[in-house]
């Protein structure tokens with residue numbers, strides 16, 4: 241039976257861990273009830289819900305493999321029967337095979353599309369149906385593989401690029417209903433999936449070789465990403481739609497040659513304290 245909630249209601253896919261969990265607790269602190277989706281880790285999802293309640297909001301956990309359209313339908317049916325509406329949908333969960341293009345098999349391509357693009361589109365359709373005349377917010381999490389090519393990321397990077405383009409089409413279509421649609425594009429973000437990518441993909445370059453090239457000199461945190469999503473979901477971002485907000489410490493603005501590979505005075509001009517800003521050596 242529907243229990244009308246005076247609080248806004250959010251659904252976050254993949255909120256048992258990582259960025260989704262941090263975001264769930266942030267929203268709860270703003271008085272938003274959160275539906276916590278997960279695939280396998282029921283205990284972790286319940287822990288997220290406990291922290292949501294400790295922050296003063298409510299919600300429920302829902303197991304759904306978002307690769308499966310029937311699971312997506314069942315998840316949204318549960319939102320409808322519990323709350324009767326939805327205000328925020330965050331398509332956060334992602335997974336893919338990390339392989340060179342030449343080694344991608346049919347099942348890799350099909351599962352990647354189902355998991356990372358189809359689930360976003362089906363979810364956004366159902367979310368929009370549940371949003372009332374006040375409108376709503378939709379955000380999808382993407383990554384810098386949509387902008388740059390790096391080893392083994394073709395499948396997920398291309399899916400993220402597709403999601404970012406869907407964001408523009410959805411923004412145009414859902415705008416008249418006061419629903420904004422945006423994406424937050426992350427660089428290296430310190431979560432379980434970063435650990436998997438650098439430590440369990442055989443032959444992957446060392447993470448340190450990438451971190452030294454990031455202008456801000458560190459990986460991002462789940463908090464960095466969740467804060468950007470929270471901004472787009474918040475009261476001050478109501479006129480922003482169809483956009484991708486990049487949260488990467490500057491990783492995608494640099495190109496070779498990298499400052500970290502320079503030497504001598506040139507290197508010191510950026511990394512050394514003495515001489516910083518003293519660029520005109522010939523004078």
Ligand SMILES: NC(=O)c1ccc[n+]([C@@H]2O[C@H](COP(=O)([O-])OP(=O)(O)OC[C@H]3O[C@@H](n4cnc5c(N)ncnc54)[C@H](OP(=O)(O)O)[C@@H]3O)[C@@H](O)[C@H]2O)c1
Nearest residue numbers: 254256258259279280281305306333334383426429431433
């Ligand atoms: N970490 C990075 O470096 C990085 C960088 C840029 C962008 N991003 C993006 O940010 C988002 C979140 O990443 P993250 O690193 O926080 O992820 P994560 O820590 O690996 O957590 C993944 C979450 O997704 C859930 N999940 C996985 N497969 C699922 C499925 N088939 N159905 C439903 N839920 C599923 C997991 O549930 P279980 O716990 O039940 O398995 C978990 O809650 C992703 O879209 C990712 O591409 C991440």
